[in-house]
Amino acid sequence: MNVGIRNREAHASILKMRIDRKKCCYCGGCVGACPLNALELWETELVVDEDKCTDCGICVKCCPVGAIEAD
């Protein structure tokens, strides 16, 4: 099981959104709502492309299990 962020080290300082890998059900609901195509769901891996993500918070709102958090 893996929830990843591309270029994770750089990410930590830029983006506020975080995915809780213990809650994520890999349903892809957030992927379908992301207006910037910044999320990608593999079988058991949800990847955020930090170059595309703008911290808009839409994925935070629609996650059915509250697995995406933002400060």
Add this chain to the structure above:
Amino acid sequence: MKIKDNVDVLVVGAGPAGSIAARVLAENNVDVLVLDKKQEIGTPKRCAEGIHSNVLDTVGLKPDPLWVVNETLGAIIYSPSEKKVEINFNDVGIGGYILERKIFEKHLAIDAITSGARYAIKTMALGVIKENGKITGVKAEHMGEEIKIRSKIVIAADGVDSKIAKSAGLNTTNRLEDYESGFQYEMAGLKNINFKYLHLFFGSEVAPIGYVWIFPKIKNTANVGVGILSSRSTPEKNAKYYLDKFIEDHPDIFEDASPIEINAGGVPVSSSIDTFVMDGLMVVGDAAQIVNPLHGGGIRLAMNSAKIAAEVSVNALKENDFSSSRLYEYERIWEETDGVRVKKLLKVRAFLEKLNDKDFERLADILGAKDIINLSNANYKFLFRLLLTKAPKLLPLAKKFLV
């Protein structure tokens, strides 16, 4: 196994839409390959598994005990105060079935493969190949290896988290106002409910702009789920919160029950994306947001859109014309058939969204089973007369949204 690198039609996604498209194409001797990122077709499910007989009729399927695990006689709708309205499917000439979706999807794939289609699973489509503005194939990854597959037509059947249509340049993003956030437990050990009926619970405290469902499967199991409008969801009060609360509030049904599976997902409830076609590309099913906007059911509309797209592909291949104007025939046929009903259903949805719990109680008093079936079929003309005599306060709202 070697994956073909050149085919006539490349279908991305082996759900009901993708496999129906593949079967129809293969039956017409079209060279078709289906890609799916999952290593097991049908898993994990993102589905409540309740369908009616029209779903199968649409694509010429007969209910098969291999994938139909329960037959339902009707549905019971519960108002916010749990007043019941019972609908009997027999009265309206339909049959009710509960699928084992994982097996159902596998059988659709088996049928397509038997007809001559080829499948490549654990193969993630990364994006389209675009040349001179035309879609000429797909880049994909199979077990760590990047591959390119060329095709004359790509059919994007890659679901709600579709990447293919987006990578081609179509806007398939779901707006939170048109997107249900869903969460479901498949549970065993339920009691005190009728296992031959679908159960649907409404109310702003139960599910804001949505509903809770109990769809019974085998023995004492059922899919117990909730859909709420994403714009009403918060990190604290999300779909899972509402379902857990519902279960806690109904110990009579759930005190001995435990989940055997957790499912989640987003459900488009818009009236579809703006356009379904580009040069060399067609988008079907959830990826095109072709879903019943009233109840969120998607299987029938998805399979029918795929069937239309596949039939248009067969003719386009014969004419060797894969331009958007040729493929547009698919969009036109859809708009003239299912599209008409979906647009009306969206109006019904807009009307119902404006009602408060008190209005729902009133509707539960005055709507009969036939009326609810009529509403769910987008036949709402009767409502004006009914509201005029029995709930005149709701008439302006009905006029605003349903005219």
